[in-house]
Amino acid sequence: MDDKLFLMIPGPTPVPERVLLAMARSPIGHRSSEFAQIMEEVCERLKWLHQTRGDVLILACSGTGAIEAAIVNACSPGDRVLVGANGKFGERWVDMAKAFGLQVEVIAAPYGQPLPTEPFRAALEADTNKAIRAVIITHNETSTGVTNDLETIASHIRAHGEALAIVDAVTSLGATTVPVDAWGLDFVGSGSQKAYMIPPGLAFLAVSERGWQACERSTMPRYYFDLRQYRKALKKFNTPFTTPVNLVFGLQASLQMLKNEGLDNLFARHARLRDTTRAAVRAMGLELFNPDDQSASAAITAVIPPPGIEVARLRSALKKNFDIIVADGQGEMSGQIFRLGHLGFVSDRDVLTATAALEGALRSLGYDRFTPGSGVAAALSALSG
């Protein structure tokens, strides 16, 4: 059916009607006082969402651009960094850090498992010369549905005293708590097409006071992502380069919605969507790619299809029969897992629907090792629990 597709991928996520309509307005000048007023409001709300008194910048780029901005402003060529890698995004930051001439030490975990925190503690504690400039952590690994223990790793970074905490919070910010100030995070990047409930095109970067000091010291060549220019512009509630004003109209609408919901409800909703999805998937006899509930992502659930059921055919059945889009695995995980996104503008009804549709799709492909309705029953039970 035309126009009926529902996105349950890790981004873009569904966008509320009022956000779409807010975007469908004639642009205004990005240097106008009217726009500065909007920027003042959204910057205040971004701070609220980031649980910070520091600055949150709006960049015109994808989430990858926000992490690059953090790296090129925090570090200078040759700097030593620790990078956590347990999925495609962690690996991307390894590649990026190397591309910018950093000395990269990788702390890895297998796909589907959380990063161990102990090697971070050990490496930071051993660094008595304070040579480690930054630690780069993917909070929620979108490619596998694993949430790393950022709180613990951040505590080791704080104990080190000099290293900067650079966090990819692209799919965690707004879905799970990221208390930027309380955890002492220095650069926290995220993207609009995730829990923000707006289309892609904006990225956000929280910068701590220590982060700003690092920007002044960095000798990395940079211009478009030179955060010093953004900070200067922010004082007038502006951006150094033309900002996507219509997406900011959408952001204004979505932040009002998030504010109305409240942080506690927002995080509780995502936790409930996660628990419900996991309960349903288990009830159908499917295997969770990340079996550990403790590190299960609130934003996305990765599932191993039953033996004999191809991911491509399952995705196709969900799309064709029920107009639901779920994601394939990324890179070499393609065909190994499918990923259910449940972040942003997603309600209990949506995961219930996805569960019912998944039951139907699995049946249609001949998988019958579950009692019909058991997925939905488990989901309803989790929701009422």
Added chain:
Amino acid sequence: MDDKLFLMIPGPTPVPERVLLAMARSPIGHRSSEFAQIMEEVCERLKWLHQTRGDVLILACSGTGAIEAAIVNACSPGDRVLVGANGKFGERWVDMAKAFGLQVEVIAAPYGQPLPTEPFRAALEADTNKAIRAVIITHNETSTGVTNDLETIASHIRAHGEALAIVDAVTSLGATTVPVDAWGLDFVGSGSQKAYMIPPGLAFLAVSERGWQACERSTMPRYYFDLRQYRKALKKFNTPFTTPVNLVFGLQASLQMLKNEGLDNLFARHARLRDTTRAAVRAMGLELFNPDDQSASAAITAVIPPPGIEVARLRSALKKNFDIIVADGQGEMSGQIFRLGHLGFVSDRDVLTATAALEGALRSLGYDRFTPGSGVAAALSALSG
């Protein structure tokens, strides 16, 4: 009156209703076959607009990001470049090239005047060692309303044989002819919020075959703007990082409109808007900041206010009385000139309206050195000529 403002600034420019509505759709996955189909269509039309058989990339950034992408892929640290500077944007590329460690030789002209072409010829001819890696030219200097003689400078670059032509076509692409292949241009950057008639958030970069070879050779550290990744993704009508899909929906609608109008009509319309604006301004006894018709921009007209009339008060009168926004001068030109944008979704009616409103605003501020109606009469005469 609420929601009645009409933008006559150099960007963002007015956006057609059908483009706004195209953007107000639920996003689709940027890795979906449905999106690849849209990308295939828009990439074909972008080639048409650029008059090229080469690649035109879509980047998620502002126009400044597109020029940075060109520079960091064309050049390596220490490379020698010539940069034309006769306004704020030319100066920005000088700063940017220096930020990336290039040896910059500036060829300048006073604000309001076109770049001389002879020094480019001389510098390139003298470079028998072929040490000049690239020449960076702002085609249309948005800050002053001057169009530089890109055709002639490009011919000197071609005669050199090695130097790459990097062009800021941010406010010229779509407003005036930029025949990328015929002029042998290697990197041509532009932005969505100009003649493309869509809101800010997308940038475009045409890359020649020679440009691609340079990307392979460049040793500049880069990641988000590493064009090799974009080229690879483009083969599947995709982008390496999440693209602003809703802006691409808008792009699809706007390119259909531009295609319907046709290149000749598009350029003739902008030339007519320029000539009409200039005739009207002159008839009111005002001074054009760029008095030379030959190099007058088809996108924007900069005007020196009459003695005793402050730019701020004139802009305020236009806004308050007639809901028209015109731009101030940039940087140190603030208060010295005002700038009328007439690019993108702008018709004869709009410049006629602006002329009448300008007459009224000038009168209301006490400027009476013109016969009432003479601006409009000159505009109508220019339009019918």
